[in-house]
Amino acid sequence: MSGKAQRRRQQEKGQFWTPDWVAEAMVTWLLEDGGGPLFDPAVGNGAFFRAARRVARERQQTVLMQGMEIDPEVLMSGLDEEDRKFIRQGDFLLDPPPEALAAVVANPPYIRHHRIPETTKSRLRAKVRELTGLALDGRAGLHVYFFIRALTGLAPGGRLVFLLSADVCEGRFAASLWRWVAQHFRIAAVVTFAPEASPFPGVDVNPLLVFIQREAPAARLIWAVCRQAGTDGLRQWVASGFPPSGRQGTEEMPAGMTGWERDLSEALETGLSRPPALVRGGWIGPVLEHVAQVRRGVATGANGFFLLTDSQVKAFGIPEPYLKLAVGRVRDVPGDELTAEVMDWLRQRGRPAWLLSLGMEPVERYPEGLQQYLRLGEAAGLPRRPLLSCRRPWYRMEQREAPPVLFAYLGRRRSRFIRNRARVIPLTGFLGVYPRPGVDVEKLWQVLNHPETLAGLKWVGKSYGGGAIKVEPRALERLPLPWSALKAAGLTEGGREWRAASGEWRIASGSEASGEWRVEVHDSLLATHYSPSPAGKCGRSCAGPGRT
Numbered sequence: 169m170s171g172k173a174q175r176r177r178q179q180e181k182g183q184f185w186t187p188d189w190v191a192e193a194m195v196t197w198l199l200e201d202g203g204g205p206l207f208d209p210a211v212g213n214g215a216f217f218r219a220a221r222r223v224a225r226e227r228q229q230t231v232l233m234q235g236m237e238i239d240p241e242v243l244m245s246g247l248d249e250e251d252r253k254f255i256r257q258g259d260f261l262l263d264p265p266p267e268a269l270a271a272v273v274a275n276p277p278y279i280r281h282h283r284i285p286e287t288t289k290s291r292l293r294a295k296v297r298e299l300t301g302l303a304l305d306g307r308a309g310l311h312v313y314f315f316i317r318a319l320t321g322l323a324p325g326g327r328l329v330f331l332l333s334a335d336v337c338e339g340r341f342a343a344s345l346w347r348w349v350a351q352h353f354r355i356a357a358v359v360t361f362a363p364e365a366s367p368f369p370g371v372d373v374n375p376l377l378v379f380i381q382r383e384a385p386a387a388r389l390i391w392a393v394c395r396q397a398g399t400d401g402l403r404q405w406v407a408s409g410f411p412p413s414g415r416q417g418t419e420e421m422p423a424g425m426t427g428w429e430r431d432l433s434e435a436l437e438t439g440l441s442r443p444p445a446l447v448r449g450g451w452i453g454p455v456l457e458h459v460a461q462v463r464r465g466v467a468t469g470a471n472g473f474f475l476l477t478d479s480q481v482k483a484f485g486i487p488e489p490y491l492k493l494a495v496g497r498v499r500d501v502p503g504d505e506l507t508a509e510v511m512d513w514l515r516q517r518g519r520p521a522w523l524l525s526l527g528m529e530p531v532e533r534y535p536e537g538l539q540q541y542l543r544l545g546e547a548a549g550l551p552r553r554p555l556l557s558c559r560r561p562w563y564r565m566e567q568r569e570a571p572p573v574l575f576a577y578l579g580r581r582r583s584r585f586i587r588n589r590a591r592v593i594p595l596t597g598f599l600g601v602y603p604r605p606g607v608d609v610e611k612l613w614q615v616l617n618h619p620e621t622l623a624g625l626k627w628v629g630k631s632y633g634g635g636a637i638k639v640e641p642r643a644l645e646r647l648p649l650p651w652s653a654l655k656a657a658g659l660t661e662g663g664r665e666w667r668a669a670s671g672e673w674r675i676a677s678g679s680e681a682s683g684e685w686r687v688e689v690h691d692s693l694l695a696t697h698y699s700p701s702p703a704g705k706c707g708r709s710c711a712g713p714g715r716t
């Protein structure tokens with residue numbers, strides 16, 4: 169099968185196979201319990217069947233594997249005749265096993281919501297509501313329904329381990345879903361993967377493992393990061409009962425594993441896919457919103473038409489007043505500064521850099537060449553395109569001031585803040601950061617690109633494969649500005665200090681490091697736009713990193 173055909177099949181059927189080192193760790197936890205058959209609702213080519221057999225043999229245990237699979241074709245590779253006797257061909261969501269399940273292991277089909285037919289989706293949502301009372305948001309993918317269905321089918325005392333994607337903890341539906349899970353089950357452990365240890369290298373998802381029991385909820389859980397792919401570390405860590413690093417000493421931790429014990433309430437507030445943010449109290453330090461506003465870049469509705477090259481501008485003789493310098497692609501900005509020289513360089517290389525920025529005048533009022541260009545757009549059917557069909561006239565462009573700082577996300581390079589010296593209008597590949605009056609732009613830019621500020625993006629953004637993070641404008645406004653970053657930019661002298669009323673709090677930044685993060689803020693940075701909320705009262709000025 170060609171790479172393209174394989175990708176299409178993966179997207180349509182959600183067929184991503186679990187690597188052995190992850191599958192073995194997952195089944196190990198179920199075999200620890202020992203009771204009852206292991207059920208896989210989405211068998212595929214049988215990664216968990218093979219892993220369970222191997223692990224059980226090593227532990228001198230016997231194991232019975234059962235499962236379901238919708239696609240008969242995949243069952244023919246990787247599984248033998250004996251295994252297939254225990255696999256029912258069918259749809260787990262519409263026709264799950266009637267009996268309660270003692271142990272469930274799954275890597276459910278990762279199928280995004282827009283690929284689920286509307287009729288199927290409404291049936292699935294109705295079933296979820298009937299079983300759990302949850303009104304699941306329509307943006308939940310098929311894997312979310314699998315997770316809920318498997319949980320509701322779990323026998324008392326039963327165990328479930330799922331390989332999920334981070335959107336299950338970060339999507340619109342996440343807060344109510346996890347509240348429900350936490351009320352009815354014990355979340356024993358969560359394992360996330362460093363980008364270099366992803367079970368699915370090169371795939372645009374951020375995977376995680378959840379280990380859950382149908383038992384009384386517990387107030388704490390174990391949360392870990394796995395930093396080494398293809399080793400025994402993860403499996404050993406599971407077999408040792410999820411030790412946190414602190415208690416046993418990091419030297420005793422299995423290779424590549426770091427673990428924390430977390431309060432359930434903090435973990436749910438922050439998001440289970442994210443590192444522990446707040447140990448005590450809420451974040452009452454400054455966030456980006458106090459010193460700047462964030463707006464998304466311009467949505468043209470058809471970049472290929474509205475963003476022009478120099479030669480197009482020349483060919484149609486479009487006069488300058490109708491054009492604005494603009495940037496559409498993150499990879500067109502090689503560094504952290506966007507200067508006039510960079511724009512010249514792009515234009516010389518034939519990159520489109522002129523945004524056709526028109527108002528409400530009728531076509532006939534424009535110069536001849538521009539009229540001709542707009543007619544070409546009409547002939548190509550642009551006025552019927554989704555976004556453009558709502559605009560009057562269809563070629564009317566959104567208006568934006570050029571933001572002094574751009575935020576680039578989901579590019580090939582790391583997320584970064586770009587100083588927009590060329591005063592260019594960004595398109596939707598960027599967010600625009602508009603400092604409030606009185607704020608020193610150069611210093612703010614320095615604060616934003618400080619490693620600790622950038623590390624905070626993971627608390628406000630949604631994570632994808634390879635460490636990529638996508639952040640919505642309102643979420644970026646809640647980005648904490650840490651003391652170390654403000655200090656590095658020379659913004660602490662004579663400053664004001666914010667501290668949690670309950671005492672200092674700590675933040676685990678990135679990996680193992682966990683230090684005190686006091687926050688001092690210079691008056692000039694905050695200008696007059698922020699007055700600290702009284703101790704203990706956390707209003708809008710008290711956006712916690714976890715609230716996205």
Ligand SMILES: C[S@@+](CC[C@H](N)C(=O)[O-])C[C@H]1O[C@@H](n2cnc3c(N)ncnc32)[C@H](O)[C@@H]1O
Nearest residue numbers: 184185186210211212215237238259260275277
């Ligand atoms: C992500 S793959 C996982 C396969 C295997 N368990 C593994 O971990 O490597 C998910 C599998 O679920 C199957 N599947 C998709 N929709 C299903 C459904 N409604 N019921 C049962 N299986 C389904 C797909 O065909 C695919 O083989």
